[in-house]
Amino acid sequence: MLDFVCEKSEKIGGKDKVVEIDESKFRKRKYNRDHRVEGQWVFGGVERGTGRLFLVAVHDRSMETLMRCIEEWIESGTTIYSDGWKSCKDLGKEGFEHLTVNHSINFMDSESGCHINTIESTWRHVKASLPSYNRKSDFEFYLAVYIFYHFCFEVGEDSFNIFVEFVRNVRWEERKISL
Numbered sequence: 004m005l006d007f008v009c010e011k012s013e014k015i016g017g018k019d020k021v022v023e024i025d026e027s028k029f030r031k032r033k034y035n036r037d038h039r040v041e042g043q044w045v046f047g048g049v050e051r052g053t054g055r056l057f058l059v060a061v062h063d064r065s066m067e068t069l070m071r072c073i074e075e076w077i078e079s080g081t082t083i084y085s086d087g088w089k090s091c092k093d094l095g096k097e098g099f100e101h102l103t104v105n106h107s108i109n110f111m112d113s114e115s116g117c118h119i120n121t122i123e124s125t126w127r128h129v130k131a132s133l134p135s136y137n138r139k140s141d142f143e144f145y146l147a148v149y150i151f152y153h154f155c156f157e158v159g160e161d162s163f164n165i166f167v168e169f170v171r172n173v174r175w176e177e178r179k180i181s182l
Contacts, residue, residue, distance in 0.1 A: 012057065012150075016081030021051040023084045023122040024073070026064050029130060029142070043142050045129075046072050048083075049121045054157055056125065058146050064088070070097065084117045 016022040030042030046069065047058040057076040061068050077083065079098045087103030094101035102117040132149050155162040 014076055014078045015048060015050040015053075015055045015057060016083075017078040018080045019082075020078070021082045021084060022048045022077055023051065023119040024048040024077075025086060025119055025122040025126070026061075026088070027126040027130075029133070045146070047122060047125065047129075048077060049125055051121065054153075056150070056153060058129065058150060060143050060146060073097070073099075084119050086119055 024047070026044055026046045028042045028044055044061050044064055045058055046061050046064075047056060049056045057072075059072050059076070061072065073083075073094070077099070082100040082102065083094055084102050084104070085094075104117045104119060129146070129149050132152075133145050151166075152162055155165050158165075
């Protein structure tokens, strides 16, 4: 599954394209209390119009981490919408048009039309798709599973057929495991 996602992954956005970006913390609630601070940060982006996306588990939300992800996953010249967290403040200097929405005021900037509702909705779907036990060692695998099913939906193909086709094309001789 991870190999499939890596093989099919490509940069999103480009000239005249909009990508919404955001970060979200994934954690397990304990006894319906949400006061635990440990969890896994994920940075993601969704391209408007196509729904193409990327999701990356990250160790922190620093400007360096953010810029590495953006350089790896978003084409230069893309218009980026965000909620304006401080790690994004220099995106305009990096070859991107950057618009923000201030959620403490509204959910959409009335002048620019900027909103990040698509990526916010994506977080809800990703979190709902994760199993409740959510072991940290399996976290990236479950992100890959979500991306795989999203890809299948995006291309309008049956996930089983895509998976079988991928397995059929694996070079098994390169993956021999000694028992």
